[in-house]
Amino acid sequence: MKQGLGTQLRHLIDLLDGDVAQQYKDAGLDYRPRYTPIVRALEALGTASIGQLADAAGITQPAAxxxxxxxxxxxxxxAQPGPDGRQRLVTLSAQGRALLPALKACWAATQAAAEGLDAQLAMPLSRIVDEAILALEEQSFHARISEARTRLVPASQPKGNKT
Structure with missing residues (x-):
């Protein structure tokens, strides 16, 4: 049985994230891969609000x-309150800044491994992912499902009826 797209993507992420996490452990770092977009954003911005971090990292505010x-x-x-008291301003701590050289070495190795994977594939995974993101920004997956449902479900059949 062929796996669905969501199952395949979760499996791919598990394979990638698990091995990236292992790389940090192998380097003696207690660090999660999910921290990387925030660390990179803070390295570039210095101090930033949660909203700025979310934008710079390309993630949602709740995820940030x-x-x-x-x-x-x-x-x-x-993190400390911002001048207006509504925002929290975040900076890398001394401990976070001290990790940067080791993290940069890990990131360089990860990038080289990603490029090696891309070279092994018929089409680079990074290119496919970029194209998929652009296509979904133009038309959401929800809209695509709704269109498919309209084509596949006969008009006389109620949408909630499973026959």
């Missing part, structure tokens, strides 16, 4: 908030 909270528990970032 959750990741920053985990990073704070691990001592990698510090």
């Amino acid at each position: 908030t959750q990741t920053v909270n985990l990073m704070k528990k691990d001592g990698l970032v510090a």
Whole structure:
């Protein structure tokens, strides 16, 4: 039986993230792959609000908030109220800054491995993912499912009826 797209993508992410996480352990780092977009954003921005981090990292604000909270528990970032009291301003802690050289070495190895994987495939995975993101930004997967449902479900059959 062929796996569905969601199952395939989750499996791919598990394979990639698991091995990236192992690389950090092998390097003696207590660090999660999900921290990388936030660390890179903070390295570039210095101090940033959660909204700015979410935008720079390409993730949602709730995901940025959750990741920053985990990073704070691990001592990698510090957060303080912004001038208006509504925003939290986040910076890399001294511990987070101290990890940068080792992280950069891991990131370089990961990038080289990704390029090697891309070279082995008929079409680079990074290109396929970029194209998929662009296509889904033009028309959401929800809209595509709705269109498919309209084509596949006879008009006389109620949409909730499973026959």
